[in-house]
Amino acid sequence: MLIRSVIFGALASVLFTAASQAQDTRHLLESKESLYNNIYVYEQPPYRSMTFGHNRRIYTESVYNTQDEKDLPVDYTRFMTASLMYAKDVHSILEIGFGGGRTAWYLHRFLPDVPVTSVELDPTVLELAKKYFGIKEEPNFHVANRDGRLFLQESKDRYDVILIDAYRGPFVPFHLLTKEFYQLVKDHLADGGVVAQNIEPTTMLFDSAIKTINTVFPQLDFYRADGNIVTVAYLGDERKAEDLAALAQERDKAYGLRYRLQDMPAERRRIDVNGGDVIAADAKVLSDDFAPVENLKSIERHNRKLP
Template identity: 50%
Template structure:
């Protein structure tokens, strides 16, 4: 069962105090941030919806490449593997990062291990009435939750309209009853919404890193304000860089509790307020919901992926008025890991 993480330094980890940013500087930064994301959102609205274009790779291009599109935000590539799976990648030149792996013959298949671990929220959530995810990608996590719990009202938020088009055209993920698709920056969407949720997932990456404004204490406080009593947030984190320590500190500054789940190269963080969840109660709820919904990935087994990662308990939370230059090292660290 998941527990609070074990620090690299000795001694018991204590939750960091929630920072109080200077009102003037925070307001100025939020205004600037809002201006930037609103421009992006307006451009996204102008680009979506738009006439569908068939995305076909040129003859003689890379093996397996079936589509390439240059959007306002990404160079998007779709490959078809010899086993029939589709791979969605973002990047430019040799710097490409796999965003999703899709089995076109099975809409409930989650080939990427960490996406299976993200379903652990189905055991933690106080109810399964409404949920949301920031970051669509190929739509695997969002679609799994939507199709596994038909009465769950699910909202997927994606900044790039072309990513949503690719998810529709190639992977069959599109708006329908109980599945809403919002083309908007995730933080702007939160600030515009009065809705509260049982579960909010965050899986928004640009290449190897999370966009800065989606990894600050203020952002996670916004997430927390949109959760129902007992509601949870789930964040997918790539742990190979020093930013993992900062991510733990940042999310921990906005929530009372963090539980960690293994993702084979990624770590899934479950964040929530209130008392620490009782492992036996979690297992009981998981068994009941597994029996009711027949999840493809057994919730009781997903719970067994909980563990205690090592992290620096002295890492500082990231805030809107603190720009972490460590992001610049993320690509190099990722490439070293792949070489």
């Protein structure tokens, strides 16, 4: 749609392009096949990348600057941290979808007194993240090997910031896109909490994903990040620009962040989800395709690799 292109800019994928290009310039350090992914770790000094193979293409999940552990080379990961200027408090952070762990590790390094919990389904991904991406267990930094939705169902904890960045190739697993899932996320937010999610806008599910999030969270802000869209969702009234700017300045000073929150509101966009030409009027709200009694079996089916 023309209006979407005006608002969001060119929608080229932030995920690195075809496998042929990647393999021409990068050295393969290790590849492993797990129950959930075909995983490749490449090196092109000073960078290492974790990639997942899907339908004969390679999609980059995480990039690590081996000479600077506080670097976030992939643009959208920087905008995931914009959530810090929305949350009323920052006493706890949850990330669903760990990959190489660079976003969670960045937050841990700059907010060492704040507990950061990440949830990663694939144990092989965790193994490679620890081996190649400078990740290790530390006080206030924990990675749980679990499906993100099941983790929330089993947890009684609430979080000030919840980050959702779980992908298989170009798609978010469906059970992490439904109205019931976002209601579960809402139930695990602390008072004044916020959710940030990376959503690839060129897929056919983008419009439905935005509509679905909006059924649970009345407020949505969008940040364009080199082709990807980071959606910040929250309850209550719209956060005014001057309020975001004040809190951004306060938290930049408190945390000394490498990527300043004060620089991010310039990319903030507000759109009418249920009207206008940006989100398709006929986009469907996504809901679970299984009854509660079938929960475990259905989530397992969604998680497995396609044949």
